[in-house]
Amino acid sequence: MNPTKLIAIVLIVAGSLGLAYGGFSYTKETTGMKLGPIELKVEEKQNVNVPVIVSGAAIALGVFLLITVGRK
Numbered sequence: 001m002n003p004t005k006l007i008a009i010v011l012i013v014a015g016s017l018g019l020a021y022g023g024f025s026y027t028k029e030t031t032g033m034k035l036g037p038i039e040l041k042v043e044e045k046q047n048v049n050v051p052v053i054v055s056g057a058a059i060a061l062g063v064f065l066l067i068t069v070g071r072k
Contacts, residue, residue, distance in 0.1 A: 008065035015058030023049040 025047045032042040 002069060004065055004069045008062040008069065011058045011062030011065070015055045015060075015062065018050040018055030018058065019052065021050075023047060 025045055028044045028046050030042050030044065031039055033040040
């Protein structure tokens with residue numbers, strides 16, 4: 001498979017997931033306090049919102065790449 005086709009498919013899938021879910025979240029672990037050998041760990045949940053325009057642009061770019069690679 002051509003690397004350009006693979007990138008195009010990944011862009012289409014990522015754009016579709018961005019439209020379907022609207023974003024993703026992850027957990028970030030930080031050290032809240034440290035007193036000698038004792039550490040207090042804090043887990044923070046971070047949310048990342050993916051704008052609709054970015055998802056749509058990824059899909060459009062993926063389709064464009066598939067069409068242009070297919071013509072060669």
